[in-house]
Amino acid sequence: MSRPLNVAFLGATKGMGRALARRMAERGDVLFLLGRDADDLAASARDLEARAGLDHGAIGTARCDLSEPATFATALDAVEEAFGGAGGRLDCVVVTAADFALQDDLETDRERTGRLLDVDFTGTVLFSEEARSRLVDQVAAGGRGILCVFSSVAGERGRKPVVLYGAAKAGLSYYLEALDHRYWGRGLRVVAVKPGFVRTSMTEGLDAPPFAGEPDGVARDVLSAIDRADRGRAGVVYTPWPWRWVMLVIRHLPRFVMRRVGF
Secondary structure (H helix, E strand, O other): OOOOOEEEEEOOOOHHHHHHHHHHHHHOOEEEEEEOOHHHHHHHHHHHHHHHOOOOOOOEEEEOOOOOOHHHHHHHHHHHHHHHHOOOOOOEEEEOOOOOOOHHHHHOOHHHHHHHHHHHHHHHHHHHHHHHHHHHHHHHOOOOOEEEEEOOHHHOOOOHHHHHHHHHHHHHHHHHHHHHHHHHHHOOEEEEEEEOOEOOHHHOOOOOOOOOEOHHHHHHHHHHHHHHHHOOOOOEEEEOOHHHHHHHHHHOOOHHHHOOOOO
16 A cells, blocks of 8 residues: 555445444544435544544534435535545545344335435435545545445346345445446546445344355455455455355356245
């Protein structure tokens, strides 16, 4: 890493996002936190300041809700103003925020399903588009442009336990891959993160499969991928790493097998 990254971080208050934000702050990256809950944002900012040895108020925050596209431009305006005022640029946008619910619950609640699809696909894509346009402009002006977005292995193959959540993540993964193809030549580096099962508050109470991960391990893998992107080598990150091979097998199982298995 040639110099610390200026990072707009959406989703730093919980789970994998919190672990990644802590690693970034501790190594000297400059963070600006985005999220929907002001109290959670403030608490996370103070935690990161303490870990990085920064003064109170050094990490800025702004409201941004993936279910409210009207908040996207205003939030990123605040980020650019904060970094521009310090003579810097927005180098990297990280999106770990998402929604999750069990398939059985979604099948009996159309309103809940609508919210999940709206957040995990439509909202995330629209926010990423707002970020993408700004990052491409930064690259054109001689800066860096890294877009790191969390999708999921749930979007790799249609599977019984994650029909609706997986559909949203499949669409998001498709978008991120196509974005990489379209804007690579203009300097945008897209990091698509595909976690497997990770022990967080989102998965609390669920039976953990083999190769279940911890948030800090995911954070380590993702930070390495962001650094590779900063050196011009972006791509897809499966984390924990065995999920790359697990999903390779699942993607190639015949449909008649997938109809019979429960995973």
